[in-house]
Amino acid sequence: MEHYLQQVKSSSRILLSISSQERNRILREMAEALRLNATDILNANTSDMKRADEENLPLALKERLMLDKKRIEAMAIAVEEIAALKDPVGRIIDGWVSEAGLKIEKVSVPIGVIGIIYESRPNVTTDAAALCFKSSNGCVLKGGKEAESSNTVIMQVLQEVLARNSLPKELIALLPDSTREGVAKFIQMDQYIDLIIPRGGETLIQFVSKNATMPVIKHDKGQCHLYVDKDANILEAITIAINAKVQRPSACNSIETLLIDKEIAKEVLPIFKNRFEENQTILKGCRLTREIVYVAEATEIDFNTEYSDNILSICIVDGVHGAIHHITKFGSGHSESIITENITTAEIFMNEIDASSVYVNASTRFTDGGMFGFGAEVGISTSKLHARGPMGIEGLTTYKYKVYGRGQIRQ
Amino acid sequence: MEHYLQQVKSSSRILLSISSQERNRILREMAEALRLNATDILNANTSDMKRADEENLPLALKERLMLDKKRIEAMAIAVEEIAALKDPVGRIIDGWVSEAGLKIEKVSVPIGVIGIIYESRPNVTTDAAALCFKSSNGCVLKGGKEAESSNTVIMQVLQEVLARNSLPKELIALLPDSTREGVAKFIQMDQYIDLIIPRGGETLIQFVSKNATMPVIKHDKGQCHLYVDKDANILEAITIAINAKVQRPSACNSIETLLIDKEIAKEVLPIFKNRFEENQTILKGCRLTREIVYVAEATEIDFNTEYSDNILSICIVDGVHGAIHHITKFGSGHSESIITENITTAEIFMNEIDASSVYVNASTRFTDGGMFGFGAEVGISTSKLHARGPMGIEGLTTYKYKVYGRGQIRQ
Numbered sequence: 001m002e003h004y005l006q007q008v009k010s011s012s013r014i015l016l017s018i019s020s021q022e023r024n025r026i027l028r029e030m031a032e033a034l035r036l037n038a039t040d041i042l043n044a045n046t047s048d049m050k051r052a053d054e055e056n057l058p059l060a061l062k063e064r065l066m067l068d069k070k071r072i073e074a075m076a077i078a079v080e081e082i083a084a085l086k087d088p089v090g091r092i093i094d095g096w097v098s099e100a101g102l103k104i105e106k107v108s109v110p111i112g113v114i115g116i117i118y119e120s121r122p123n124v125t126t127d128a129a130a131l132c133f134k135s136s137n138g139c140v141l142k143g144g145k146e147a148e149s150s151n152t153v154i155m156q157v158l159q160e161v162l163a164r165n166s167l168p169k170e171l172i173a174l175l176p177d178s179t180r181e182g183v184a185k186f187i188q189m190d191q192y193i194d195l196i197i198p199r200g201g202e203t204l205i206q207f208v209s210k211n212a213t214m215p216v217i218k219h220d221k222g223q224c225h226l227y228v229d230k231d232a233n234i235l236e237a238i239t240i241a242i243n244a245k246v247q248r249p250s251a252c253n254s255i256e257t258l259l260i261d262k263e264i265a266k267e268v269l270p271i272f273k274n275r276f277e278e279n280q281t282i283l284k285g286c287r288l289t290r291e292i293v294y295v296a297e298a299t300e301i302d303f304n305t306e307y308s309d310n311i312l313s314i315c316i317v318d319g320v321h322g323a324i325h326h327i328t329k330f331g332s333g334h335s336e337s338i339i340t341e342n343i344t345t346a347e348i349f350m351n352e353i354d355a356s357s358v359y360v361n362a363s364t365r366f367t368d369g370g371m372f373g374f375g376a377e378v379g380i381s382t383s384k385l386h387a388r389g390p391m392g393i394e395g396l397t398t399y400k401y402k403v404y405g406r407g408q409i410r411q
Numbered sequence: 412m413e414h415y416l417q418q419v420k421s422s423s424r425i426l427l428s429i430s431s432q433e434r435n436r437i438l439r440e441m442a443e444a445l446r447l448n449a450t451d452i453l454n455a456n457t458s459d460m461k462r463a464d465e466e467n468l469p470l471a472l473k474e475r476l477m478l479d480k481k482r483i484e485a486m487a488i489a490v491e492e493i494a495a496l497k498d499p500v501g502r503i504i505d506g507w508v509s510e511a512g513l514k515i516e517k518v519s520v521p522i523g524v525i526g527i528i529y530e531s532r533p534n535v536t537t538d539a540a541a542l543c544f545k546s547s548n549g550c551v552l553k554g555g556k557e558a559e560s561s562n563t564v565i566m567q568v569l570q571e572v573l574a575r576n577s578l579p580k581e582l583i584a585l586l587p588d589s590t591r592e593g594v595a596k597f598i599q600m601d602q603y604i605d606l607i608i609p610r611g612g613e614t615l616i617q618f619v620s621k622n623a624t625m626p627v628i629k630h631d632k633g634q635c636h637l638y639v640d641k642d643a644n645i646l647e648a649i650t651i652a653i654n655a656k657v658q659r660p661s662a663c664n665s666i667e668t669l670l671i672d673k674e675i676a677k678e679v680l681p682i683f684k685n686r687f688e689e690n691q692t693i694l695k696g697c698r699l700t701r702e703i704v705y706v707a708e709a710t711e712i713d714f715n716t717e718y719s720d721n722i723l724s725i726c727i728v729d730g731v732h733g734a735i736h737h738i739t740k741f742g743s744g745h746s747e748s749i750i751t752e753n754i755t756t757a758e759i760f761m762n763e764i765d766a767s768s769v770y771v772n773a774s775t776r777f778t779d780g781g782m783f784g785f786g787a788e789v790g791i792s793t794s795k796l797h798a799r800g801p802m803g804i805e806g807l808t809t810y811k812y813k814v815y816g817r818g819q820i821r822q
Contacts, residue, residue, distance in 0.1 A: 013739070016763050098784050102773055111795060112765070190620075194795055209601075213621050215796045236818040243820035328424070350813050352427050354523070362513055362816025371821065372812070373509050384522060384605055384809050385626045385797040398795050401783075402761050405773025407647040409654035410782065 001185060004176050005113075005140065005192035011168035012113050012138030018167075020087040027083035027130055030161045031076040034126065037157045038072045044149040045122065052146055060250070064121045065147055075126045082130040082376050088393045089136050103404040108397040110136035112194035115175075115186060117208065119200040120144030125154050129172045131378055135396040140193065142175040142183065144200070183208075190214035199379055217391070220382040221306045222252030222334035224364045227323035227349065229340035230263040236361065237268075237339040238275050243363045244337065246279045249310045252380060253335050253367040256306055257298075257313040259323045262288070265316045269293045272314070281310050288316040303330045320345050324352050331355060334382055335364035356381065356389030412588050412596060415581070416524075416551065416603035422579035423524050423549030429578075431498040438494035438541055441572045442487040445537065448568045449483045455560040456533065463557055471661070475532045476558055486537045493541040493787050499804045500547050514815040519808040521547035523605035526586075526597060528619065530611040531555030536565050540583045542789055546807040551604065553586040553594065555611070594619075601625035610790055628802070631793040632717045633663030633745035635775045638734035638760065640751035641674040647772065648679075648750040649686050654774045655748065657690045660721045663791060664746050664778040667717055668709075668724040670734045673699070676727045680704045683725075692721050699727040714741045731756045735763050742766060745793055746775035767792065767800030 015023075034041070045067040052062050094106040114137050118124045125143055132139035143151045151174065159169040175186055187196055190213040198208040199219040209216045226244050228237045244255040260269065265288065273293045276283055284298035298313040303326075305313075317323045320338070327336055337359035338349040346360040357367045367390060369377025374392030381387045387395035426434075445452070456478040463473050505517040525548050529535045536554055543550035554562045562585065570580040586597055598607055601624040609619040610630040620627045637655050639648045655666040671680065680703045687694055695709035709724040714737075728734045731749070738747055748770035749760040757771040768778045778801060780788025785803030792798045798806035 013763070013765075096784065098777070098782060100777065100782065102777060104783060109765075210624050215626060215794070233818070240818065240820055247821055352424070354424075354520075355811065357812040357814060359814045359816060362814055362819045363821050365821035366509070366511065366513060366814065366816075366819065367812075371509060371511065372515060373507065383626070388809055389812050398799055400766065401768040401778075401800050403768060403770045403773055403777065405770060405777075407644070407651065408773040408777070409651055410658055410774050410776035 001176050001182065002189065002192075004170070004173070005186075005189050007168075008138050008140055008170045008173045009113050009192040011170045014167065015110065015133075015136040015138065015171065018136070020090075023134060023136070024083040026161060026165050026167075027079055027134060029165070030126075030130065030158050031079040031083070033157050033161050034072055034076040034079065034154070037153070038069060041072060041122075041150065041153050041157070042067060042069070044153040048147055048149045057146060061120060061146065064119065065150075067122055067150060071123065075123050078123070078376075079126055079130045082127075082134050082393075085134060085375050085393060088134070088397050093399055100408050100410075101406070102408055105402040105404075106399050107402055108394070109400050111396060111398050113138040113140065113192060114396065115140045115142070115193045115196040117142045117183065117196065117198045117200070117204065118144065120146035122147050122150040122154060124199075125151050126158070127376075129155075129158055131376060131393055131396060133172065135393055137396055138171050138173070140173045140175050140186070142178055142186070145178060148178070184211065187212040187214070197379065215386065217381050217383045217387055217395070219379040221332050222254070222380075222382075223257075223304070223306050223330060223332040224253060224255045224335045225257045225259055225323070225327050225331060225337070226255045226364065227259040227317070227320070227327075227336075227338045228261060228264070228268065229320060229323075229338060229342065229345055230261040231342040231345060232264075232339040233341060234264075234268055234271070238272060240337070240339060240361070240363050241272065242275060242279055244365055245276070245281060245312050246310060247365055250308045251365065252306075253364050255312070255337075255364055257303055257315060257326075257330070259315050259317045259326055260289075262316050262318055262322070265289070266292055269314070276312060279310070281312050283312055283314060285314040286316060289314045306332075320349050324349065327353055327355075332382060333384070334380070335359065335367040337362060337364050412593065413600065413603075415584070415587050416600050418579075419549050419551060419581045419584045420524050420603040422581045425579065426521065426544075426547040426549065426582065429547075431501075434545060434547070435494040437572060437576050437578075438490055438545060440576070441537075441541065441569050442490040442494070444568045444572050445483055445487040445490065445565070448564070449480060452483060452533075452561065452564050452568070453478060453480070455564040459558055459560045468557060472531060472557065475530065476561075478533055478561060482534065486534050489534070490537055490541045493538075493545050493804075496545060496786050496804060499545070499808050504810055511819045511821075512817070513819055516813040516815075517810050518813055519805070520811050522807060522809050524549040524551065524603060525807065526551045526553070526604045526607045528553045528594065528607065528609045528611070528615065529555065531557035533558050533561040533565060535610075536562050537569070538787075540569055542787060542804055542807060544583065546804055548807055549582050549584070551584045551586050551597070553589055553597070556589060559589070595622065598623040598625070608790065626797065628792050628794045628798055628806070630790040632743050633665070633791075633793075634668075634715070634717050634741060634743035635664060635666045635746045636668045636670055636734070636738050636742060636748070637666045637775065638670040638728070638731070638738075638747075638749045639672060639675070639679070640731060640734075640749060640753065640756055641672040642753040642756060643675075643750040644752055645675075645679055645682070649683060651748070651750060651772070651774050652683065653686060653690055655776055656687070656692060656723050657721060658776055661719045662776065663717075664775050666723070666748075666775055668714060668726060668737075668741070670726050670728045670737055671700075673727050673729055673733070676700070677703055680725070687723060690721070692723050695722070695724045697726040700725045717743075731759050735760065738764055738766075743793060744795070745791070746770065746778040748773060748775050
């Protein structure tokens with residue numbers, strides 16, 4: 001593995017000398033190659049699906065794993081859309097002349113080689129490869145083992161395009177050893193891998209962030225809250241709460257807990273209960289909630305659980321400070337929202353909550369690269385450094401200073 | 412230790428509700444307190460110095476450890492200068508209205524709690540504490556054990572100012588267990604420490620970056636190069652080379668290796684040799700160098716060594732691509748400079764070299780927060796993510812998205 005990763009690293013440097021135009025042309029060729037080789041990809045996917053059936057894997061996993069003509073077309077279009085993005089490398093982020101008369105430019109540059117570990121979704125393979133190639137980074141991909149046949153064929157298709165353009169195949173690499181031991185070794189190879197992005201299960205993410213020796217940008221869980229303040233527009237609050245829980249309960253930006261100001265709890269809880277039950281939401285409540293409406297009990301474990309399902313905990317809190325206290329204790333720093341018409345209360349919440357995205361009077365479901373207008377999304381970072389929250393392709397770049405002198409020496 | 416760090420973390424949240432004005436007033440009080448307690452600090456420093464004498468510590472270390480009235484005044488002034496900086500928190504970095512009509516603000520916020528591990532320099536204690544306090548971060552400081560008495564008294568002085576202003580003392584904390592085991596435990600406490608900044612020895616930095624479970628911003632070695640191209644102005648090249656090596660050989664932004672284009676080596680090497688020998692520089696050279704001038708042999712080990720002394724390796728390379736090849740193999744990604752009048756050659760070098768700061772026709776000694784015009788310097792990051800190169804106080808912030816809606820839900 002070490003030798004291979006070394007090759008990936010050294011070949012990744014070639015990306016610095018390919019023009020943006022050239023890179024985009026190759027990306028469009030890749031999209032075309034996905035279409036032309038659809039039959040091979042579908043055959044490989046069929047054998048993945050067969051194995052998934054034999055192993056009785058959950059329906060949700062199989063749904064994500066499955067490919068058809070339409071999905072391959074969507075993958076190809078996504079690659080073309082990435083090709084159409086503005087080049088994230090070479091942006092002059094800042095620039096000035098120093099006291100010594102040096103012209104200093106802060107310029108975006110690729111990170112180097114990026115390792116991405118992800119779920120069994122073959123479309124992530126093409127997305128990740130295209131995003132890294134577009135941003136002039138080498139990449140080493142490790143998809144879920146359930147998608148192994150599909151990923152292998154997809155990678156062959158992409159690598160053939162590289163080879164046809166006289167580029168080393170390793171620019172888009174698949175982790176050669178995808179066992180748990182292989183991954184453990186991989187995340188210690190900081191001399192070749194500059195950044196690891198783990199997506200998917202909590203256990204995997206914990207394992208990677210505890211053991212990786214290179215920087216990690218996590219795409220971890222979303223323990224998101226919606227707080228309904230006493231000064232809320234209640235009708236708006238209900239619409240937003242339903243949207244934030246029900247529209248797509250499996251999404252990380254869906255809420256898990258509804259916090260209600262104690263001053264309005266008696267009045268509004270029965271209405272919330274009705275509307276959620278109309279939407280088949282299973283409700284759980286704190287002690288105070290259960291004195292007002294009949295729901296199951298929510299324990300500390302519930303307040304710590306990302307249900308990823310149409311289940312909602314309710315907790316009555318003492319105003320905005322009570323809400324902040326609860327969120328600070330249980331939140332995962334993903335997305336938090338307050339519903340209030342009071343501008344002071346809103347600002348207290350938005351300033352004191354430590355999360356990637358804080359909302360007033362909107363659904364947490366907007367925490368998303370597309371919704372933010374980023375064009376393509378690498379994911380939603382729950383790390384605090386380098387990239388936080390919805391992560392556009394700029395998140396795959398770092399910067400360097402280019403300093404232009406005329407013979408200056410330091411006094 | 413865990414309980415204490417937990418306290419640090421929870422008390423750090425209070426910084427979010429102190430105004431910028433209040434924070435600056437407290438910083439100025441701290442500067443004043445340093446002056447008023449100078450005698451106590453000097454007494455503690457005397458006992459540190461006594462121990463250093465008994466243990467026969469190197470002169471350079473003692474020089475950094477030693478305090479006097481003048482140095483304490485300089486520490487106080489540095490704190491006042493940090494107070495005078497623009498608040499790094501609350502900057503609106505970017506802002507736009509999304510398709511759904513959400514107003515999105517990307518705003519700088521503190522990172523949380525920052526751990527800083529550094530050498531036996533008591534002035535770093537006040538600098539680091541003031542920089543973290545200014546940027547609304549809690550901090551846990553771990554200075555070199557040689558400075559323990561000095562640091563303890565300095566911390567007491569700073570913490571008394573906090574207490575006098577009804578703030579928790581833990582906002583500026585000293586690592587309670589400063590043994591190696593203590594540090595090993597500390598760098599795994601990612602639930603309380605959001606970022607670790609190790610400065611100082613290579614072994615320590617390697618240990619921290621391999622074992623820390625939270626993000627690390629390294630202040631690691633500088634294996635810097637100056638490449639003299641065939642199209643260089645040779646007089647300028649000599650002046651810059653002397654400055655980059657001789658002005659302060661112990662600095663991380665000093666060069667360790669001089670690369671010379673083979674096309675001009677014969678002609679210019681004797682001149683370089685003379686000028687360096689006038690400056691007492693010890694020269695070593697590659698095989699080709701030694702065919703032209705008489706110097707000691709430079710091996711691969713030399714090309715990998717940060718001398719931090721007035722010693723210079725010389726290597727003859729095949730044009731700009733040879734220089735890039737050498738730097739890619741041996742450089743540490745700190746600062747690299749090319750001397751050339753040819754704009755195309757300069758751009759090839761500046762684009763293809765992967766380092767925090769790349770120069771044309773200037774000394775690498777300018778890689779420094781002050782020289783870049785940053786006002787206060789946290790250090791010079793050799794990490795690639797979050798902060799790279801000279802790191803101003805903005806490097807101690809991250810960002811969050813504040814999203815203002817009017818009832819928007821996701822379709």
